[in-house]
Amino acid sequence: MSVTQLPCSRPKRQHAEQFSERSIISQLEPDTKRQKRDPTGRAGTRRPAPEFWDNLSTIWLTKGTLTELDRRNSVYDKYTPCREHRRSKRQLTRQFYSKLQSRHLVQYAPDFLSSCGPDLFKEIKELSKHGGPDLSDLRNFPQYRSPLNRRMDSSRPSLNKRRPSTTAPSSNKRSSRSGGTYSRNFEQHLIDHGIYPEGYRYPSGQKPGKPKNWTVINQQLDRPRGSLSPSRFTEEEFEKFKEANTDATVELLTNSVIPTIEGGITDRKAVGGGYPFGNLKPLTDGTISSAWPDRFFGARPEQLDRQIRCNLHDTIVPSTQDSRPILPNFYLEVKSSDQSAAVAKRQACYDAALGARAMQNIQSYGNSELAYDSNAYTIASTYHDGTLKLYTSHPIKTVGARHEPEYIMTQLNSWSMTGNLGTFQQGATWYRNARDWAKERRDEFVETANAMLLKEEFQQISSSQKVSVSVSTVVSIDSDSSSESDPTEFQDAQWSFAAPIEDVGEEAQILSKN
Numbered sequence: 001m002s003v004t005q006l007p008c009s010r011p012k013r014q015h016a017e018q019f020s021e022r023s024i025i026s027q028l029e030p031d032t033k034r035q036k037r038d039p040t041g042r043a044g045t046r047r048p049a050p051e052f053w054d055n056l057s058t059i060w061l062t063k064g065t066l067t068e069l070d071r072r073n074s075v076y077d078k079y080t081p082c083r084e085h086r087r088s089k090r091q092l093t094r095q096f097y098s099k100l101q102s103r104h105l106v107q108y109a110p111d112f113l114s115s116c117g118p119d120l121f122k123e124i125k126e127l128s129k130h131g132g133p134d135l136s137d138l139r140n141f142p143q144y145r146s147p148l149n150r151r152m153d154s155s156r157p158s159l160n161k162r163r164p165s166t167t168a169p170s171s172n173k174r175s176s177r178s179g180g181t182y183s184r185n186f187e188q189h190l191i192d193h194g195i196y197p198e199g200y201r202y203p204s205g206q207k208p209g210k211p212k213n214w215t216v217i218n219q220q221l222d223r224p225r226g227s228l229s230p231s232r233f234t235e236e237e238f239e240k241f242k243e244a245n246t247d248a249t250v251e252l253l254t255n256s257v258i259p260t261i262e263g264g265i266t267d268r269k270a271v272g273g274g275y276p277f278g279n280l281k282p283l284t285d286g287t288i289s290s291a292w293p294d295r296f297f298g299a300r301p302e303q304l305d306r307q308i309r310c311n312l313h314d315t316i317v318p319s320t321q322d323s324r325p326i327l328p329n330f331y332l333e334v335k336s337s338d339q340s341a342a343v344a345k346r347q348a349c350y351d352a353a354l355g356a357r358a359m360q361n362i363q364s365y366g367n368s369e370l371a372y373d374s375n376a377y378t379i380a381s382t383y384h385d386g387t388l389k390l391y392t393s394h395p396i397k398t399v400g401a402r403h404e405p406e407y408i409m410t411q412l413n414s415w416s417m418t419g420n421l422g423t424f425q426q427g428a429t430w431y432r433n434a435r436d437w438a439k440e441r442r443d444e445f446v447e448t449a450n451a452m453l454l455k456e457e458f459q460q461i462s463s464s465q466k467v468s469v470s471v472s473t474v475v476s477i478d479s480d481s482s483s484e485s486d487p488t489e490f491q492d493a494q495w496s497f498a499a500p501i502e503d504v505g506e507e508a509q510i511l512s513k514n
Contacts, residue, residue, distance in 0.1 A: 047067075048064070048068075049287045051285070052287035053065075053068055053185075055285065056185060056192065057192050059185060059188075060183065062184060062185055063183075064183055182343045186288065189287075189288060190284070190346070190349060190350065190353075192284075193404075194398060194404060194407065195284070195350070195353045195406070195409075196208055196406065196407065196409060197345060197346065197349045197409050198409045208396075208410075209374075210410050211375055211376035211392055211394040211408075212374040212375050213375040213376060214392075214410075217376065217392065217412070217437070221390075221412070221429075221434050222429075222430065228263075228425045228428055230425075235421055237260075238421045238424055241257065241260045241417075241424065242418045244260075245257050245417070245418055248336060250294075250336050253334050253383065254295070258334065258383065261417065261427070261428045262431070262432065262435070267300070270298055270299060270300055270325050271295070271297055272296050272324055272328065273295040273332075274292075275292070276290040276291070277292070277318035277319070278290050278318075278319065278320060279314065279317050279319055279320045280315065281314040281315065283353055283354055283357065291347075291350050293332070293351045294332055294333050296325070296332070296351070297328060297329075297435055297438065298326050298329070298330075298442070299442050299443070299446055300326075301322055301324075301325070304316075304446050305450050307453060308365060308453055312361050312362065315357055315358050315361045316358045316362055327362060328358065329355040329356075329358065329359050329379070329438045330355075330378070330380075330434065330435050330438040330439075331348060331351040331352060331378075331379075332382070333347045333380070333381070333383070334382075334384075335383070336384075336385070337384075341384040341385070344382040344383075345382060345389075348380040348409075349391075352378050352379070352391060352392075352393030353409075356376070356377070356393040356395050358378075359378055360395050360405065363377070363448075365448075365449040366449070366452040366453070366456065372396065372397045374394065376393060377394070377441045377442075377445075378393045379434045379435075379438050380392075380393060380409075381431060386416060386418035387417065388414065389414040390411070390412040390413055390414075390430060391409050391411050392412060393409050393410075394408055394410075396408060412430070412434075415427030415430075
């Protein structure tokens with residue numbers, strides 16, 4: 001979308017409105033102060049900036065696209081200088097429509113020329129010589145809109161439309177605007193910035209490669225867990241889970257269904273979710289909202305040295321509150337049966353890319369360049385209508401003009417958790433093992449980074465001590481040499497002043513005789 005050049009004011013009126021490019025551009029900017037939040041508090045409801053639409057390689061026809069088009073058209077209509085060309089504000093009723101239809105007569109050019117008189121025809125013929133008159137002043141002038149062909153404005157209320165309900169929206173159902181934010185245009189935005197969802201193919205038709213540790217991850221996640229054995233998780237408990245899953249809202253799924261899949265959580269302070277990642281720097285160009293995962297697992301802030309947290313705060317510390325978890329590398333997005341699985345996948349792709357960036361930065365701490373080992377250390381999961389899916393995300397080095405890493409999302413597996421006890425046990429096993437595996441990788445990188453910082457501090461202390469020792473040694477040597485030379489020099493001065501050197505022997509003989 002491009003900003004349309006607006007016409008100049010009419011020359012007959014000196015006090016007509018003046019338009020500048022800066023004022024028009026400011027009007028095209030969305031009013032963020034008046035934007036309403038999602039009733040659930042989801043951050044994904046912020047209207048994208050105009051640059052978001054301008055920079056898309058492909059714009060998909062969605063509700064958000066039409067909303068942005070209406071917004072730009074309304075700004076264009078606002079700056080139409082001629083009142084007679086502005087859209088009529090009168091309600092288009094049947095009576096008014098029939099009256100306009102009787103008055104509005106359209107005559108095409110051939111009919112007009114064939115019916116006009118010879119004098120008028122001669123004037124028209126004279127006027128049309130050399131290409132006709134100069135109409136450059138009318139360039140980009142808005143076309144007259146007949147009230148008969150007036151478009152319906154979805155943003156204006158109609159008499160036939162039902163009035164909105166005055167009751168407060170239910171908290172267990174997210175606003176449709178949240179789903180509109182994570183639309184195909186959001187996915188296209190991620191792709192344009194090198195964040196590729198599951199199933200993406202390059203323009204050449206080639207699929208992105210799997211992570212190098214793909215086999216190891218599958219082996220680790222497939223290990224059996226005693227807590228999910230048939231003796232400990234029975235058919236009766238599975239039926240309770242299945243019943244709770246039926247027609248459950250997002251809140252009920254998060255509070256009653258997901259805990260059954262997760263099992264016991266040993267460290268509650270390492271769990272977060274339900275708030276935006278407002279402290280992280282943008283993963284793309286800053287025109288999309290911050291990530292807002294339903295659930296994630298990270299490290300406690302005190303596990304990582306404060307200096308490292310300060311150095312990497314905009315990539316590994318998602319929240320501005322110091323007590324919340326850092327370095328999240330396991331995510332969960334939950335959707336009820338009446339919501340979109342595609343939206344959950346896009347959110348998981350966004351979350352996992354942030355986690356992969358965080359793990360890459362902590363892995364590369366102390367090095368001059370980012371580490372690219374083609375391994376995945378971040379896992380994202382989605383739960384929608386009883387289906388659980390697990391994905392990995394890993395960074396790869398960009399080949400080309402872009403210097404930022406690209407992130408590849410790859411599906412590990414999927415399970416129908418409400419199918420039978422066996423599929424539930426297998427899906428829950430992989431989920432819990434994935435959560436524990438992500439913690440192991442996270443703790444490993446945290447320990448390595450702390451050791452790297454400790455080594456740097458030790459080297460600095462050692463080098464400073466060596467410098468102080470060398471300086472003190474030089475000072476002591478200088479002082480010793482000066483103390484030894486002073487008496488000798490004083491004696492030599494005395495003897496040389498008392499007598500010549502050749503007379504010393506004779507004087508000694510005289511003294512010995514006496």
